[in-house]
Amino acid sequence: MYTNEPSAGDGNGHGTHMAGLACGTQFGVAKASNIISVRVMNDAGNGSVTDIISGLNWVLSQHRSSRRPSVVAFPISGSAHTGLDNAISSLTNNGIHVVVAAGNGNVDIRNISPARVPSVISVGASNIEDARASTSNYGANITLFAPGQNSISASNANNTATSVLSGTSIGAAHVAGLVAYFIGLVGNMSPTAMIAKVKEDSLIGQLSNIPLLPTERPADAEVDLPPPPYQRNGHGSSTSLVNQSPVALVSATLSSTSNSLESSSDARAASKENSWRRWLTRRSRLSTALVLFITAGLVACVVCLPVYFKVLKRRQQEDASIGVVTATSGGVYNSSDPFNNAAQPNSWTPPLNASWDFTTQGIHGVNLGGLFILERMTSPAIFERYPDTVDEWDLSIAMASDLSNGGLGQIEEHYRTFITEKDIADIAGTGLTWVRLPIGFWAIETWPREPFLERTSWKYIVRVLQWCRKYGLRVNLVLYSVPGSANGGTTGGKWGQLHFLSGVMGIANAQRTLYYIRVLAEFISRPEWTNVVPMLTIVHSPVYRAMGIDQMRNFYNEAYRTVREAAGYGAGNGPYLVMFDGTDSSSGIFEDGFMSGADRVILERIPSFIQLNETEGPIEEHMASSPYNICRWGPRLNQSRALHGITIGSEITADFWNCGLMNRAAVDATYGGGCNSWIFTPIEDWSLGIKSTLLQYVSAQMDTLRDYFFFTWKVRPYLAFAPRRSDF
Numbered sequence: 001m002y003t004n005e006p007s008a009g010d011g012n013g014h015g016t017h018m019a020g021l022a023c024g025t026q027f028g029v030a031k032a033s034n035i036i037s038v039r040v041m042n043d044a045g046n047g048s049v050t051d052i053i054s055g056l057n058w059v060l061s062q063h064r065s066s067r068r069p070s071v072v073a074f075p076i077s078g079s080a081h082t083g084l085d086n087a088i089s090s091l092t093n094n095g096i097h098v099v100v101a102a103g104n105g106n107v108d109i110r111n112i113s114p115a116r117v118p119s120v121i122s123v124g125a126s127n128i129e130d131a132r133a134s135t136s137n138y139g140a141n142i143t144l145f146a147p148g149q150n151s152i153s154a155s156n157a158n159n160t161a162t163s164v165l166s167g168t169s170i171g172a173a174h175v176a177g178l179v180a181y182f183i184g185l186v187g188n189m190s191p192t193a194m195i196a197k198v199k200e201d202s203l204i205g206q207l208s209n210i211p212l213l214p215t216e217r218p219a220d221a222e223v224d225l226p227p228p229p230y231q232r233n234g235h236g237s238s239t240s241l242v243n244q245s246p247v248a249l250v251s252a253t254l255s256s257t258s259n260s261l262e263s264s265s266d267a268r269a270a271s272k273e274n275s276w277r278r279w280l281t282r283r284s285r286l287s288t289a290l291v292l293f294i295t296a297g298l299v300a301c302v303v304c305l306p307v308y309f310k311v312l313k314r315r316q317q318e319d320a321s322i323g324v325v326t327a328t329s330g331g332v333y334n335s336s337d338p339f340n341n342a343a344q345p346n347s348w349t350p351p352l353n354a355s356w357d358f359t360t361q362g363i364h365g366v367n368l369g370g371l372f373i374l375e376r377m378t379s380p381a382i383f384e385r386y387p388d389t390v391d392e393w394d395l396s397i398a399m400a401s402d403l404s405n406g407g408l409g410q411i412e413e414h415y416r417t418f419i420t421e422k423d424i425a426d427i428a429g430t431g432l433t434w435v436r437l438p439i440g441f442w443a444i445e446t447w448p449r450e451p452f453l454e455r456t457s458w459k460y461i462v463r464v465l466q467w468c469r470k471y472g473l474r475v476n477l478v479l480y481s482v483p484g485s486a487n488g489g490t491t492g493g494k495w496g497q498l499h500f501l502s503g504v505m506g507i508a509n510a511q512r513t514l515y516y517i518r519v520l521a522e523f524i525s526r527p528e529w530t531n532v533v534p535m536l537t538i539v540h541s542p543v544y545r546a547m548g549i550d551q552m553r554n555f556y557n558e559a560y561r562t563v564r565e566a567a568g569y570g571a572g573n574g575p576y577l578v579m580f581d582g583t584d585s586s587s588g589i590f591e592d593g594f595m596s597g598a599d600r601v602i603l604e605r606i607p608s609f610i611q612l613n614e615t616e617g618p619i620e621e622h623m624a625s626s627p628y629n630i631c632r633w634g635p636r637l638n639q640s641r642a643l644h645g646i647t648i649g650s651e652i653t654a655d656f657w658n659c660g661l662m663n664r665a666a667v668d669a670t671y672g673g674g675c676n677s678w679i680f681t682p683i684e685d686w687s688l689g690i691k692s693t694l695l696q697y698v699s700a701q702m703d704t705l706r707d708y709f710f711f712t713w714k715v716r717p718y719l720a721f722a723p724r725r726s727d728f
Contacts, residue, residue: 009037009156010037010039010156011042011043011156012041012043012044012045012156013155013156013157013163014045014075014165014169015037015039015156016153016154016155016156017151017153017154017155017163017165017170017173018073018075018153018169018170018172018173019035019154019173020153020154021151021153021170021173021174021177022073022173022174022176022177022180023035023177023180024153024154026154026526027152027153027154027162028177029174029176029177029178029180029181030177030180030181030184038055038058038059039055040052040054040055049081049083049084052076052084052087053083053084053087056072056087056088056090056091057087057090059072059091059096060090060091060094060096063091063094063095063096064094069097069183069188070095070096070097071096071097071098071099071176071179071180071183072091072096072097072098072099072176073099073169073172073173073175073176074088074098074099074100074101074114074120074172075100075101075167075168075169075172075173076101077100077101077102077103077104077105077109077112077113077114077115077137077168078103078112078113079111079112079113080111080112080113080116081113081114082113084113084114085113085114085116085117087114088100088114088117088119088120089117089119092117092119092120092191093119095188095190095191096191097121097179097183097191097194098114098117098119098120098121098191099120099121099123099172099175099176099179100114100115100117100120100121100122100123100172101115101123101167101168101169101171101172102115102122102123102124102125102136102137102138102139102142102168103115103136103137103168104125104135104136104137104167104168105135105137106134106135106136106137106138107137107138108137108138108139108140108211109122109137109138109139109141109142110139110140110141112137115137115141115142116141118141119191119192119195120143120191121143121144121175121179121194121195121198122141122142122143123142123143123144123145123146123148123168123171123172123175124136124137124138124142124144124145124146124148124168124171125145125146125147125148125149125166125167125168125170125171126145126146126147126148126149126171126207127147127148127149128147128149128459129208130206130207130208131207131208131209132145132207132208132209132210133148133149133166133168134209135167136148136168137168138210138211143195143198143199144175144198144199144202145171145207146170146171146172146174146175147170147171147174148166148167148168148170148171149166150164150166150338151164151165151166151170152164152528153165162527164338175198178198179194179198182194182197182198338466339469339527339528340469341353341469341531341532343469343470343471343472344472345427345428345429345431345432345433345471345472345473346428346431346433349361349433349472351472352469352472352474352531352532353531355571356474356534358646358707361433362706362707363433363434363648363706363707363708363709364431364432364433364434364702364708365432365433365434365435365436365476365708365709365710366427366432366434366435366436366709366710366711366712366713367435367436367438367650367651367709367710367711367712367713368419368435368436368437368438368464368712368713369438369711369712369713370418370712370714370715370716371414371415371418371419371437371438371464372415372437372438372439372440372443372457372460372461372480373392373438373439373440373480373481373491373493374392374395374411374414375391375392375490375491376390376391376490377490377715378712378715379414379418379715379716380715380716381716382395382410382411382414382716383395385402385405386398386399386402390490390495391490391493391494391495392440392452392481392490392493392494393451393452393493393494393495394495396408396411396451396452396453397451399411400451408453411453411456412453412456412457414716415456415457415460416460418716419464419713419714421467421470423713423714424464424467424468424470424471424473425467425471427471427473427713428471428472428473432473432710433473433474434473434474434475434476434709435464435468435473435474435475435476436475436476436478436537436650436709437461437464437465437475437476437477437478438478438480438481438491438540439457439461439477439478439479439480439481440452440457440480440481440493441479441481441482441483441512441513441516442454442455442457442481442493443455443457443458443461444458444516444519444520447483447512450483452493465529465532465533468532469532474531474532474533474534474535475532475533475534475535476533476534476535476536476537476578476709477520477524477533477535477536477537477575478536478537478540478578479513479516479517479520479536479537479538479539479540480537480540481493481540482500482509482512482513482516482539482540483499483500483505483508483509483512483513484497484498484499484500484502484503484505484506484509484510485497485498485499485500486498486500486501486539486540486541486542486543487540487541487542487543488543489541491540491541498543498546498547500513500539500542500547501542501547501548501551501552501555502546502547506547510555513538513539513559514558514559514562517536517538517559517562517563518562518563518566520536521536521562521563521566521567521574521575522566522567524536524574524575525566525567525568525573525574525575530572530574530575533575534575534576535575535576535577535578535602536563536575536576536577536578537578537579537580537604537650538556538559538563538577538578538579539555539559539579539580540580541580541606542580544580544588544589545588549588549589552589553589553594556579556589556595557595559577560577560595560598560601563575563577564599569599570599571600574600575600576600576601576602576646577600577601577602578601578602578603578604578648578650579595579601579602579603579604580604580606581603581604581605581640581647582605582606590603590640590644595644596644601644601645602645602646602647602648603640603644603645603646603647603648604647604648604649604650605637605640605647605648605649605650605705606649606650606651607630607633607649607651607652607701607705630697630700630701630704631700631703631704633704633705634704637649637704637705637706646707647707648705648707648708648709649701649705649707649708649709650708650709650711651709651711652698652701652702652705652708652709652710652711653698653701653710653711653712654694654697654698698710
């Protein structure tokens, strides 16, 4: 302690916040760490440069005696001071990595100490809009920008309290944790080499609002951390709405270090892939890192032991262009408490902060199909420009080469505009209580040669989750598409492929999936999201009979263990796990008491009500006779509930897949009874008889299943059929 305060504790809170971001067990990057506090300022954030330099000299002496790899996070900035610059340079000259906050004065750092020192990693602040935070300093000496707005982390109030802060020091805390992670991953290196690695693994040319001055490097030399990792940032409290993302990000590391078991023709990519794979398959080893936190009220010196860098989460602001919509049943949002869970969609449904009783409260939900998983059935308009594509794999390849129409940016535009806040408000207003949200593994990462739009959907996923919080809707988050495809359908991203638990890459793809499941489980188990996302569906509709029931059971066991080890056992610790048990009425995976007594496992059925045979007559006749067959499911589902517990129906519908115009063109899905009346007749012109039959058809499914998710909320219409609402 280099101050006259009576206690060495953190009376300000900023140091605790930063320590939590860099090394905390809940919010931190390098979670397995020992934290040592070196205090140089009083509770009000006042102190002298002499005390600061004394603290730095103490760190240097400790490093010389221990010889352990050391990382210093330095969140103080001020006017030019040669003495302070020299003290910082002494650390880097002795092999200590120093990460410095650039400062929050909206000025060039050429005259800011110690951010101007060439041997440090100077970190500016960015926001969710991929722009420089308005208060962040800038200039040629900035090494990179890291998310620096509305970051949640530990508070000094008590052992469980959190706080929300903003500023360049928050970006510096994340980058300090990243440096510690690199040390654990590939071993220690010189500060100069570490600066080069951080730059190498960062994105270039992603930020806006960076002033260009004659003395600065070009804008395309600035780097930013992309949407994937969650974070908050912190000099000064802020109440802005924030989003999060699950992957390791602070400096866009995951975007360039793909997780791969396959070789790459590009040597640099292969090297990164191998490093990333080693990180996933074994615990990072040996290294300790000393992280010094000098804050507005505290300098925290953290000895980091980066053992397993689970997830660097990133928080992001809500898109400022989103208007406020009030649902029929309300909508709760308080800018001073963005994670408030008091909303309820209607008077008969408990608010998010109350427990859900599955025995008395039916799940009445809807799928947001076609939003983050693109299929010709649910997203026909986006395929219309590329008629020869059959799945999102083909579509991504076609779009990537079509730069004149926006390339893969067309997909992000779809994410941004397809489902709006008004949709979520309307879902609540209709009396529905749950949302089923399908996502693809590429929201987290892709491997080489996988053409999907990597890590772009995450901020839009979190945006939907935050809207659901606002209107009191609970969410079942579904890992709909997994590597290799678990069903060989378009829902898996690639039509006709079944390389999950099957084929040469089957086991490798299953291992990848387990990692993505862990990432999602850790994310939704955080206090901000646990009430909003009570369910996690680990794989959508796997063709388990082709893979082998024993193999599927082994995977379920391993997925269950992965989630429970990450989030804990018992109510309140992690989500309910939803596991697929078939599309027909007979049980396959969960017979013979499989997983009996497991902690919060829900069985999922996807009834095959919509399948039509070539020889059947008009669709109207098929629907009219269907309610009797549908109702026969009731006793079977009740038996499943009695034997196994909660059982849900995930995709009831009024659509006939075989009659989808784009589906028929792509995969020869036809219906001999005739589809023309459905395809070419606008919904507005359907007869009362057809509408009544549809109502009876859907009502029978809802009444029979009791706990259901309707498929789907809406379909973006074809451009060529503008007057029509959908292709069904």
